[in-house]
Amino acid sequence: MDTIVHPSRNGSGYTPAMAPVHAMPTYPAGGTLTAVFMDRGVEPVPVALLMNDLSCGPLEPDDLGVRHNWLRQIVGDEVIGLDAPREDVVDGRFWWRVPADADDLIVWFSRADATDLAFVMAVSDRLGERPFRVIEVTDGRPVSALSPEEMARLLGTERTITAVEHVEMRTRWQQLKRENAAFRVLTPDGSTLASAPADQFDALLLANVGAEGSWAARVVAHAMAEAGTGDAVLFWRLAVLVEQGRLVADGDPRLGPTHIALR
Numbered sequence: 001m002d003t004i005v006h007p008s009r010n011g012s013g014y015t016p017a018m019a020p021v022h023a024m025p026t027y028p029a030g031g032t033l034t035a036v037f038m039d040r041g042v043e044p045v046p047v048a049l050l051m052n053d054l055s056c057g058p059l060e061p062d063d064l065g066v067r068h069n070w071l072r073q074i075v076g077d078e079v080i081g082l083d084a085p086r087e088d089v090v091d092g093r094f095w096w097r098v099p100a101d102a103d104d105l106i107v108w109f110s111r112a113d114a115t116d117l118a119f120v121m122a123v124s125d126r127l128g129e130r131p132f133r134v135i136e137v138t139d140g141r142p143v144s145a146l147s148p149e150e151m152a153r154l155l156g157t158e159r160t161i162t163a164v165e166h167v168e169m170r171t172r173w174q175q176l177k178r179e180n181a182a183f184r185v186l187t188p189d190g191s192t193l194a195s196a197p198a199d200q201f202d203a204l205l206l207a208n209v210g211a212e213g214s215w216a217a218r219v220v221a222h223a224m225a226e227a228g229t230g231d232a233v234l235f236w237r238l239a240v241l242v243e244q245g246r247l248v249a250d251g252d253p254r255l256g257p258t259h260i261a262l263r
Contacts, residue, residue, distance in 0.1 A: 113142035213261030
């Protein structure tokens with residue numbers, strides 16, 4: 001989403017040109033920072049966010065419509081809702097804004113989260129050699145896990161990304177695009193991202209089912225912490241495992257409360 005505009009309530013005279021634009025890696029993270037600015041009476045809010053999780057799904061061709069169709073295919077229109085915002089339209093506005101705001105852009109990310117790291121790498125690649133500023137979360141959590149109070153404390157801690165970081169991120173992201181795998185995951189040392197196949201998390205999901213079976217939501221919740229990816233793709237993989245006959249279920253795990261068990 002580009003700048004989230006709210007009618008001014010305090011007559012502050014604030015305009016987006018008076019403050020940097022904060023680029024956020026996820027919808028929840030953007031919502032939290034928006035609340036911080038609104039509590040401060042800053043409107044319209046200088047927040048740009050990306051709806052798509054770039055740690056999964058196709059990166060090539062570089063077509064937002066392709067990613068949109070992939071997401072709806074794996075998650076299902078029943079889950080997303082036919083009246084939900086189109087990710088390709090929202091993200092198209094984001095990617096249009098990034099080069100325009102590069103001179104005063106602050107990108108939030110954490111190296112401990114694949115979604116965050118994919119986000120900042122993609123921004124770095126899109127900007128080419130143009131420098132930008134970052135706010136890096138260094139406590140091992142993703143940006144989306146921060147409370148409004150924690151985000152407020154980080155405002156003002158931004159730094160300009162170093163030339164070495166910029167080149168490393170761009171180079172790595174271009175390689176990941178060429179590989180075009182189903183997932184991008186943190187490397188064992190946590191230094192960068194590596195490509196991973198579609199079944200990357202299947203063994204983890206199966207291990208969390210247990211001998212007595214479990215609810216799909218519980219399996220996904222336990223797996224998310226270790227997988228470092230979103231819940232939507234994990235529910236998709238559970239559905240695939242049911243289709244493959246490796247799990248039995250009393251429904252589609254993507255559509256609501258579903259009990260699953262090992263076959």
